[in-house]
Amino acid sequence: MSKFLTLVLLFCVVSVSAQKLTRKEKKILKTIELNNTEAIQFLKDVVNINSGTMNHQGVKAVGDLFGKAFENIGFNSTWYDMSSVNRSGHLFAETQGEKGKKLLLIGHLDTVFEADSPFQEFTMVNDSIAHAPGGNDMKGGNVIMLFALKALYDNGLLDDAQIIAAFTGDEEATGKPLTISRNDLIEAAKRSDVALGFETSTGFNYATVARRGSSDWKVEVTGKRAHSSGIFGEKTGAGAIFEMSRILNGFYNDVRGEEYLTFNPGIILGGTQMNYEEALSKGNTFGKSNVVAQTAIVYGGLRFISEAQKENARAKMREIVNNNLPQTSAKVTFIDSYPAMGPTEGNNNLLNIVNQVSLDLSQGEVEAYDPGKRGAADVSFVAQYVDCLDGLGTMGNGAHTPQETVNLNTIEELTKRTAILIYRLINSKE
Numbered sequence: 001m002s003k004f005l006t007l008v009l010l011f012c013v014v015s016v017s018a019q020k021l022t023r024k025e026k027k028i029l030k031t032i033e034l035n036n037t038e039a040i041q042f043l044k045d046v047v048n049i050n051s052g053t054m055n056h057q058g059v060k061a062v063g064d065l066f067g068k069a070f071e072n073i074g075f076n077s078t079w080y081d082m083s084s085v086n087r088s089g090h091l092f093a094e095t096q097g098e099k100g101k102k103l104l105l106i107g108h109l110d111t112v113f114e115a116d117s118p119f120q121e122f123t124m125v126n127d128s129i130a131h132a133p134g135g136n137d138m139k140g141g142n143v144i145m146l147f148a149l150k151a152l153y154d155n156g157l158l159d160d161a162q163i164i165a166a167f168t169g170d171e172e173a174t175g176k177p178l179t180i181s182r183n184d185l186i187e188a189a190k191r192s193d194v195a196l197g198f199e200t201s202t203g204f205n206y207a208t209v210a211r212r213g214s215s216d217w218k219v220e221v222t223g224k225r226a227h228s229s230g231i232f233g234e235k236t237g238a239g240a241i242f243e244m245s246r247i248l249n250g251f252y253n254d255v256r257g258e259e260y261l262t263f264n265p266g267i268i269l270g271g272t273q274m275n276y277e278e279a280l281s282k283g284n285t286f287g288k289s290n291v292v293a294q295t296a297i298v299y300g301g302l303r304f305i306s307e308a309q310k311e312n313a314r315a316k317m318r319e320i321v322n323n324n325l326p327q328t329s330a331k332v333t334f335i336d337s338y339p340a341m342g343p344t345e346g347n348n349n350l351l352n353i354v355n356q357v358s359l360d361l362s363q364g365e366v367e368a369y370d371p372g373k374r375g376a377a378d379v380s381f382v383a384q385y386v387d388c389l390d391g392l393g394t395m396g397n398g399a400h401t402p403q404e405t406v407n408l409n410t411i412e413e414l415t416k417r418t419a420i421l422i423y424r425l426i427n428s429k430e
């Protein structure tokens with residue numbers, strides 16, 4: 001190919017991709033650049049207010065700051081008190097309208113660092129990395145959401161759109177029952193078409209179209225207490241510990257194996273007598289080598305990609321539990337926690353839209369992140385009502401540990417991506 005032709009082709013490629021952003025979209029990007037210093041200062045301010053889930057006043061104080069910021073860009077903000085489930089509350093900010101897709105944007109105000117944690121302050125590690133409690137999970141994501149919307153507002157582009165920005169105050173330790181603590185979020189989803197989650201990003205090239213759900217389970221076994229010399233006999237049977245071993249071995253051999261299905265026994269106790277304190281996840285047990293064990297208990301977790309997979313796994317577990325060894329009985333109980341967010345067609349359509357936005361911004365292709373690598377999140381509660389995409393928040397490391405950092409250099413680019421995504425969705429004719 002001649003040098004001239006190469007040059008012409010190169011010029012065409014560049015000018016085509018540059019044309020993909022409209023004049024209005026370019027104005028949005030400019031505004032985000034202008035507001036970026038303010039965005040980072042706002043992040044610093046909200047990080048420096050402790051909002052551990054059980055610090056109810058701190059969670060409310062962070063909610064108040066976001067609430068005011070949303071009022072300033074034309075949203076109505078409401079605080080939903082959650083003291084009935086021993087949590088602080090949720091902030092919802094809403095703007096009303098009719099055009100395009102109706103959006104639900106999801107963040108959370110709380111962090112895992114309680115008021116007595118030594119990790120309280122936003123400090124710079126170097127020019128771009130901040131050491132910040134909850135800076136990445138997920139006050140950074142909240143700030144991206146706010147400043148993306150602010151850029152649209154500043155350019156008069158939010159008129160007649162319906163957007164609900166929802167910030168729960170108990171994502172890290174949900175208030176129970178969930179029918180109360182997640183009711184407002186679910187009601188907001190029922191009035192929306194699309195939910196976008198701003199939990200931590202897994203890099204420019206990934207978004208989350210599916211998250212596994214989680215549940216807890218408990219197996220309780222009873223055996224016949226007797227002198228060990230009689231074990232295996234007709235009257236004494238196998239004892240509680242052999243029965244529990246059979247059950248766990250059955251789970252391992254006959255339930256394990258499906259993609260995205262995992263289950264983990266986290267704690268086991270067995271013997272003649274025992275004591276387990278569920279709230280503290282600890283207990284003690286007493287037994288003797290010459291006494292057949294009377295009791296055994298296991299607590300575990302279960303993760304799944306769909307309700308069908310969850311129910312199927314539970315059915316297999318029940319069957320194994322019911323097939324008792326002589327003179328023993330066993331019972332399994334399941335406790336729902338997070339539903340699964342499956343990789344639906346609607347979620348993949350959203351991925352295609354964010355991929356196009358990213359390409360138009362020269363930020364590279366965006367693919368679906370492996371759901372096996374992500375934990376559950378609030379977006380999972382609304383997945384059955386709306387199309388969902390998550391992982392639109394900040395980048396950083398060490399979430400939930402005293403080493404948590406947030407990369408400030410990526411905030412501007414991620415805010416641009418979110419703003420253009422929201423702009424295209426609220427102007428979508430489909």
Ligand SMILES: [Zn+2]
Binds near residue numbers: 108137138171199
């Ligand atoms: Zn989070």
